[in-house]
Amino acid sequence: MARQEREPAALEKLGQQLLAWYEHNQRDLPWRRSRDPYAIWVSEIMLQQTRVAVVEERYRVFLERFPTLIALAAAPEQDVLALWSGLGYYRRARMLHKAAQFVLSHHNGNLPATAAELRLLPGIGSYTAAAIASIAHGERVAVVDGNVERVLCRMQGWDASRRSGGAALRRRIESLAEKLLDAQRPGDSNQALMELGATVCIPRSPKCMSCPLARDCKTRGEHKTQPRPRMLSQEVACALAVRTIGEPGHARREVLLEQRPAAQTVMPGMWQLPALREAAVPGPELLMTVRHAIMQVNYYVRVRSVREDEVGVLTVAAGEQRWVPLVHAAGMALTGLTRKVLTRAHLLRALPLGAVAR
Ligand code: SF4
16 A cells, blocks of 8 residues: 555645535435434435435435434334335344434433444444534544545555455545545535545546546546455245235225244344245246345345135245235335335335324
């Protein structure tokens, strides 16, 4: 790693160039219109591991249902998971919910204002703490996420792929990010660097011609790109069983769902379509095949239609199974795959506001 320090004045100039670029090029995102620490916290947790386009819509619905930290703390966990359905990584929702309850009981419902205090809360790491403290309260503390790390390593010509000495590299990145902060607008400085990483200095084929740091960048695209992680493939099959009950004119349609046991390490307590017994494949009618990616695995899910009288024979009961009216299913804590299948089968509309019981 070449040691090439920049003068404080040069860093200040770079920080100002970055801010000027951000003022004219930032995306209009809903969480950028708020200085409410709670709203910023929600957005930062949602944005971890999830694309901005997905978060935009879900953030709005989540905040309409839980407009304050107190409203979130008071809600049942199943309601919180229901509004998180489709965002994935449900542990984030559980931790957010638990942390809101902790803040209510230990801090009177007020999020602490400094990054140091925020880091002491359950589920809030240094990245989230710095984002809340700098954006909502103007604390001069740098936010270092993967985007920031990539931009600064490229700008400095540092080898980000070298794993040995990772802690030392991390400290240098944090120190540099801090020096780029504007004293009056540290929140905007942080967002500017993250925005540059998300839209210009992207992992593959960075748009150096549009980069405000290009003149001072030591690599300008001549860097090593991390190889894409290889995706694994797995085939699975699940049952879609729908029945109609009641008299004509008052009939209602129900779908068979199954709750994952609380002891499961992945998505405990969430509702899914039952799995098909292997021997049953390819017996029942194939309705669709859905690709669903979870972390490094592409699941190819064959969804087959199962009649009510076949359920006991053809499905594997891995948890409590329940017939659920379709009008209620949208408001339940469905797994992302289940929501995807029901939506594609035209059995479920997008999660409507207020679908979750208050
Ligand atoms: S010039 Fe290119 S490589 Fe350097 S920071 Fe800008 S986008 Fe990234």
